[in-house]
Amino acid sequence: xxxxxxxxxxxxLSYYGLHAQQHRGQEGAGVVVSDGEELKLxxxxxxxxxxxxxxxxxxxxxxxxxAHVRYSKHGDKRRAVDSVEPLVFRTRKTSLAISHSGxxxxxxxxxxxxxxxxxxxxxxxxxxxxxHLIKRCKENTNEDAIIQALQQLEGAFTFLILxxxxxxxxxxxHGIRPLSIxxxxxxxxxxxxxxAFDLIGATFEREVLxxxxxxxxxxxxxxxxxxxxxxRRLCAMEYVYFSRPxxxxxxVNVHASRKRMGIELAKEAPxxxxxxxxxxxxxxxxxxxxxxxxxxxxxxxxxxxxxxxxTFIQPSQELREQGVKMKLSPVRGIVEGxxxxxxxxxxxRGTTSRHIVRLLKEAGAKEVHVRIASPxxxxxxxxxxxxxxxxxxxxANHSPEEIRELIxxxxxxxxxxxxxxxAIVQERSxxxxxxxxxxxxxxxxxxLDNRExxx
Numbered sequence: 361x362x363x364x365x366x367x368x369x370x371x372x373l374s375y376y377g378l379h380a381q382q383h384r385g386q387e388g389a390g391v392v393v394s395d396g397e398e399l400k401l402x403x404x405x406x407x408x409x410x411x412x413x414x415x416x417x418x419x420x421x422x423x424x425x426x427a428h429v430r431y432s433k434h435g436d437k438r439r440a441v442d443s444v445e446p447l448v449f450r451t452r453k454t455s456l457a458i459s460h461s462g463x464x465x466x467x468x469x470x471x472x473x474x475x476x477x478x479x480x481x482x483x484x485x486x487x488x489x490x491x492h493l494i495k496r497c498k499e500n501t502n503e504d505a506i507i508q509a510l511q512q513l514e515g516a517f518t519f520l521i522l523x524x525x526x527x528x529x530x531x532x533x534h535g536i537r538p539l540s541i542x543x544x545x546x547x548x549x550x551x552x553x554x555x556a557f558d559l560i561g562a563t564f565e566r567e568v569l570x571x572x573x574x575x576x577x578x579x580x581x582x583x584x585x586x587x588x589x590x591x592r593r594l595c596a597m598e599y600v601y602f603s604r605p606x607x608x609x610x611x612v613n614v615h616a617s618r619k620r621m622g623i624e625l626a627k628e629a630p631x632x633x634x635x636x637x638x639x640x641x642x643x644x645x646x647x648x649x650x651x652x653x654x655x656x657x658x659x660x661x662x663x664x665x666x667x668x669x670x671t672f673i674q675p676s677q678e679l680r681e682q683g684v685k686m687k688l689s690p691v692r693g694i695v696e697g698x699x700x701x702x703x704x705x706x707x708x709r710g711t712t713s714r715h716i717v718r719l720l721k722e723a724g725a726k727e728v729h730v731r732i733a734s735p736x737x738x739x740x741x742x743x744x745x746x747x748x749x750x751x752x753x754x755x756a757n758h759s760p761e762e763i764r765e766l767i768x769x770x771x772x773x774x775x776x777x778x779x780x781x782x783a784i785v786q787e788r789s790x791x792x793x794x795x796x797x798x799x800x801x802x803x804x805x806x807x808l809d810n811r812e813x814x815x
Contacts (some may be wrong), residue, residue, distance in 0.1 A: 362551045363427070363522070364544070365576045366548060374425045375415070377443075377549070378429055379559070384602065385431030388404060389428065390404070391412075391415075391428075393422035393424070394422045399455050399523075402416070403441065405441050405623075406715055415514045419729065445459045447488055447491065454523060457521070457522040459520045460517060460518040462491070462515060462518060472490070487519070490509055490521075494506055503677075506530070506586075507584065511586055517536075526573070526577045527576045527577070528576075531630075534568065535567075537743070540631055542557040550773070555603075558606065569589070572589075595745070596799070599783075617784045618643075619644045619781040621649065621733040621775055622650035622653070624775060624780070629773030633699040639703065650731060651715075653811060692723040698725055699725075708738065710753070718768060728769050730764070735800075737756075739801040767815065776808040781794065
């Protein structure tokens with residue numbers, strides 16, 4: 361997500377802010393711009409460049425905007441343009457635009473209550489759910505209604521909300537999903553990742569704190585507490601895979617944390633080999649750390665086609681497998697005749713790992729030793745990452761030795777949970793903590809809907 365308040369080129373800067381966060385979603389993109397009188401929407405299916413290729417920026421004039429890239433989760437059947445955010449809601453008294461990241465775990469129960477009371481929901485998005493909750497609140501201002509609505513939500517979420525007078529930013533009480541505030545001259549900017557600030561020349565100010573609602577308008581910035589702040593549980597997969605390496609989260613740089621994961625992995629799972637290589641792009645930092653700690657040379661043994669998107673966040677397994685075939689190529693001159701340590705950030709379903717091991721061996725690698733720079737993913741994620749059932753998780757259904765055989769590697773080892781914590785959580789931040797529910801089954805927010813039992 362990206363938001364900006366107080367800049368004459370709000371729409372154009374939102375485009376650049378989304379471009380810096382394209383890796384977070386590839387199915388659609390959109391922007392809503394406010395000129396103080398009207399909310400104007402532009403959105404569509406596809407990548408940011410494709411969606412904004414035909415955007416009429418002359419018509420999208422205004423000094424405030426929120427924008428979003430769509431990443432739908434497994435089982436979301438409604439992938440039409442109607443579900444691309446931001447969503448705009450117009451009533452007789454007010455208009456709102458809403459964007460969301462994460463997942464509301466009591467969403468189905470709230471939907472049942474809303475529909476039983478006459479609401480008609482058009483999409484499967486949590487943004488629409490929040491809009492109906494806001495509308496039903498009997499408060500005098502949007503701010504009070506938003507606070508009351510947020511207090512009804514359980515789960516992992518960040519929201520950006522825009523009306524004619526204000527921009528609002530909110531994070532769940534555990535801070536599972538990231539959201540940061542920056543400044544660009546006198547303008548305020550908000551983004552899921554700080555990499556968006558760097559691209560537009562903004563400076564980082566601080567993060568939206570767990571349980572906090574930020575209100576931004578022409579008078580400045582105001583902080584409101586809508587829930588008691590819980591111990592921080594920022595998603596570990598943000599560090600492992602999801603975020604850009606140049607982003608900072610909870611006072612920790614993503615590249616530095618990934619490099620430390622590789623260092624810890626080399627300490628825990630050394631192997632006799634000739635060369636270390638990483639799976640581009642999210643595993644490169646860990647591979648550098650592993651090589652540095654082990655004393656082995658790091659080489660670019662796998663090349664990525666820069667014109668192919670991220671395969672993990674494709675909406676179907678068939679698209680993921682096709683994307684891997686198009687995306688990665690081995691460098692024969694580097695791996696031929698060598699014992700290769702292949703560093704990957706994680707194994708979710710296993711098909712990508714098997715394909716890469718085969719590519720390396722077909723290119724002449726004598727041995728391929730797989731080292732995973734995160735713990736085994738054995739439990740579903742209910743907080744916004746597309747890992748929703750145990751059936752699809754290879755580590756939930758197979759032992760490490762069985763996984764080694766399935767992916768055709770010569771050996772395999774994972775980073776321990778303690779090793780991951782050591783790499784991410786730094787003592788200088790007293791508020792740090794991570795959610796590793798997908799690796800340990802320890803869920804910081806109870807799963808309330810009738811879904812698969814996480815235990």
